[in-house]
Amino acid sequence: MATSLSSRLRAELAGLRDQGLSIHPRVLDAANRARTRVDGRDVVNLASNNYLGFADHPEIKARAEQYLREWGAGAGAVRTIAGTLRIHEDFEEQLAAFKHTGSALVLGSGFTTNQGVLGTLLQPGDLVVSDELNHASIIDGLRLTKATKKIYKHADPEDLDRVLAENDADGLKLVVTDGVFSMDGDIAPLGRLIEVARKYGAVTYVDDAHGSGVLGADGRGTVHHFGFETAEDVIQVGTLSKAWGVVGGYAAGHPDLRELLINRARPYLFSTAHPPAVVGALSAALDLVQREPEFMARLWENTRYFKAELARLGFDTLGSQTPITPVLFGEAEAAFEASRRLFAEGVFAVGLGFPTVPRGQARIRNIVTAEHTRDDLDFALAAYARVGRALSVAQG
Template sequence: MANWDQLGQELEQLKEQGRYRPLSVWQSGSGTWMKIGGRRVLQMSSNNYLGFTDHPAIKQAAIDAIEQYGAGSGSVRTITGTLSIHEQLELELAKFKQTEAVLVFQSGFTTNQGVLGSILGEKDIVISDALNHASIIDGIRLTRAAREIYAHKDMDQLEALLKRSSGYEKRVVVTDGVFSMDGDIAPLPAIVELAEKYDAFVYVDDAHASGVLGKNGKGSTDHFGLHGRVHIQVGTLSKAIGVVGGYVACSQVLKDYLIHKARPFLFSTSAPPAVAAACLAAIQVLGQSSELTDRLWNNTNSFRAALQAIGFDTGVSETPIIPIIVGDAASTMKFSDRLLEEGICAQGIVYPTVAADKGRVRLIVTAKHTDEDLQFATRVLQKVGQEFGLV
């Protein structure tokens, strides 16, 4: 019989270290103000950057798709699970991302697993930023390729690794577009120049850049004007797009290859029609106006400036992801709990997700936060920050 006592002991250790966190159960849909334990609290930890989870046109698209196609797709994409709504979504995404093609997966996590696991073999090498997302790390582990890690955004080290990798058939440089814990932006122009110099491919995961950076939220490639020079763009449909899923924007050849080789794509039932239709509607809304992305950035810049004026350490944030660095795990979680008591949900994030002495609450600003919301958040954060000696 398996010995489950060890698992219980590890859970107790997490509790002693202040890292144990039961799931929060919310009594309302994702929004600016949400209900938990019978109380309304200001949500400052959601990835719902543009407020699309309850956008009327997006909700209606999901309802209409259920009426037309039913609740589920009924199969994997390669059998009977590719419906016309899936094809429409991929065509619209390719147009939005300005690439030849797009292939949609069940999540951003499985996209990275499917793409990296398919394109890299034992004669190849992948070179990855030290702070890349866990899905990239796990995707790399699925390959038989050699692997190297360069210090976060260290272009000198990246170049040294590229120089040493000339003996491999394919060389792929992988980076997040926006790094999810610190909210900083990858130096994509420098990465592209080095990749071109050393004949390497560039792979960008834009999970936190899709809907945020670039014109109308087209992502980091558009933000830096690098269309045609980034070979693989991975995005998510579950953050700014407000639904669920992931995609790779790429060449038609790579899309066709992945259809035949990417195991998460091949062996998972396709997205329900309502999901595909809602994602399609979200992309169409994004393409119509920059109003929401403009509002997102206005909120972000003013809120970050207010926190810095109070004296909070917001690290190297450049985007709507704004961490407040607290320190050790126990203090970080107590700070997060105290904020919740005062009416703000700001999730604590500690080791091993971040360095042991860099525990933080990660605040995420959205386009739907009003000036009054952010003023309330600023007052509460200043009050609780003073209690903890952070300001």
């Protein structure tokens, strides 16, 4: 007897509830800023990826409005038919210049960018070697390919060397890593990874979702941070939805990469182009980060202060090197309870457990931004101190 839709939905949801994995997103009642209103409560926001505070910046909103009025509400088609407006190509040239790469192409999201680029590049007989903690979009993108897939230990160039030495291929060899890892906040040892990749004739593919706007001069990203931005054997992909405060994904690198993706990347070929307001906001964001370096300076000043104070309170931040600052609670229920208590104290910070992170490493992931004031951070730290003592986590 066939399974009905109702029974399938109810069984799956019941399973999620029984495992404590059912998600019920909180709802923001105001713009996503350092202080906002969530489910009717005014809070300090440590949960967003809005690193530079651009999501509600007046200059970015003004450029979005300008493009909306001049170019309309939507692009009207996919890029390859009638949806490529002049502003789309202008922004891609601006992005390539910013990234110091031979070309750049914008896609609908960071997630679909990984699907499109990996699906385009990798063919049967190719070899791809991926960091064990790479983002889910990389994992799903690789599942769509017929290349031989291997895993190396997290951020471990020696293990990457071992895997490449044990696995040969006549086709393309691709080493895939996040630039900044989204759950732990650590930076990939990119210089050493590229050195190993080149030893075996492999191309390095860097997902810089959490590095763009955060690392490198003017926020050019992890690849720039390590000095490889002009290398033609390095591919950069990422989102335009975190530090840039808007939405979208991009691929940047070899001069011919853009043309191949235009012809082969399915998410590009079959998705309507970004609305003009999005393009205007993104263009303004790239202008703003280069014109006003104080955004990045404040981001890192706040990051250093917040990490130091959490350490003083006795919290384990898992060696994070970036504004992504996890606070370890161990078991999922402890992290979720800490998140609930922080929210009651006026701090919005989300608990994460298995399967998002390994069992026994449940944590709250905090992201400070350039927009947070010292008062905001001190308010959050005082709440953390109280919650940590109540749950016997903080030692300070």
